[in-house]
Amino acid sequence: MPHTETPGTEGTPATRLRWWTELPLILLVYACYSAGRLLVRGDVTDAVNHGLAILRIEQALYLNAEHPLNRLFTREPWLGIPADFWYASLHYLVTPALLVWLFRSRAVRFRAARTWLMTSTFIGLIGFTLLPTCPPRLLDASHGFVDTMAQYSSYGWWAGEASAPRGLGGLTNQYAAMPSLHVGWALWCGVILWRHGGTRLARIAGVIYPLVTVVVVMGTANHYFLDAVAGAAVMGAGLLLTPVVLRTTDRVKALVPPRFAPAPVTSSASGSPIVSDGCQTSAGEQFPGQRQQQLEPRLASGTGPGDSPPARGEDAETAAAPAR
Numbered sequence: 001m002p003h004t005e006t007p008g009t010e011g012t013p014a015t016r017l018r019w020w021t022e023l024p025l026i027l028l029v030y031a032c033y034s035a036g037r038l039l040v041r042g043d044v045t046d047a048v049n050h051g052l053a054i055l056r057i058e059q060a061l062y063l064n065a066e067h068p069l070n071r072l073f074t075r076e077p078w079l080g081i082p083a084d085f086w087y088a089s090l091h092y093l094v095t096p097a098l099l100v101w102l103f104r105s106r107a108v109r110f111r112a113a114r115t116w117l118m119t120s121t122f123i124g125l126i127g128f129t130l131l132p133t134c135p136p137r138l139l140d141a142s143h144g145f146v147d148t149m150a151q152y153s154s155y156g157w158w159a160g161e162a163s164a165p166r167g168l169g170g171l172t173n174q175y176a177a178m179p180s181l182h183v184g185w186a187l188w189c190g191v192i193l194w195r196h197g198g199t200r201l202a203r204i205a206g207v208i209y210p211l212v213t214v215v216v217v218m219g220t221a222n223h224y225f226l227d228a229v230a231g232a233a234v235m236g237a238g239l240l241l242t243p244v245v246l247r248t249t250d251r252v253k254a255l256v257p258p259r260f261a262p263a264p265v266t267s268s269a270s271g272s273p274i275v276s277d278g279c280q281t282s283a284g285e286q287f288p289g290q291r292q293q294q295l296e297p298r299l300a301s302g303t304g305p306g307d308s309p310p311a312r313g314e315d316a317e318t319a320a321a322p323a324r
Contacts, residue, residue: 047175051134069219074146083216120238133178137221145221179230180223186213
């Protein structure tokens, strides 16, 4: 049975991919994502209400794992500090590294994987717009959460405002908790490592990385469990939409005329005999091959190269008279 790939995740690029076109595209998408988080801040009261509503739903469903994890990370610095570094760093390191690796060594799979990631990111941006959500760490202290990023800020480059570098916290939207794209991007990385890593170690990393990321985002009080679930759902929706996006992109490219059209082949003058493509001869000129073809019948009939050709007209009748 031939091996088949999941639709939308594989595909041979119609044209060769160039890094100088792919890199600006990826940077543009990330800039839109960052600008969207910055511009669409939402109302703080609505964000807090949404966060409390999520917390109540989790408590009703007995899914409230944020409190015990957050207490553990707060009480044990050997867990809390690495978790803060994990949250502040790997999101921006592992994903680009896998994109570069795919581009260099798995180019035939790069376009679909990149489209999946970008489509999911835009869906997440819609979620930030429609449902601004206060993360657990920004809720009132009476709700029992501690911001570990602020608690351990002296160990890293971040301050008390999420994972942004010191002094740049005002340039981020701290109420973009739903969905968690930390979890969504980690899930994308896990799938890529599992499917294309090629080794058992890569597959193990593909399982561990998204699972640990889920624990980290809850233990650092940056996301609720349902934020993580929403991040996974966003990636699923992006995967389903990827074939549609690829087909639409191909149709748009087909409508754009090529930059350089091939020059039309002009035919030669109709009055000149064409011996070969682009080669013309005069009416009486013969190629060596043609002279050889005419010479062979003469030799076969006993006429030498220097003999006169057979008579024509009246001479032909005289030559034929003895026969009568």
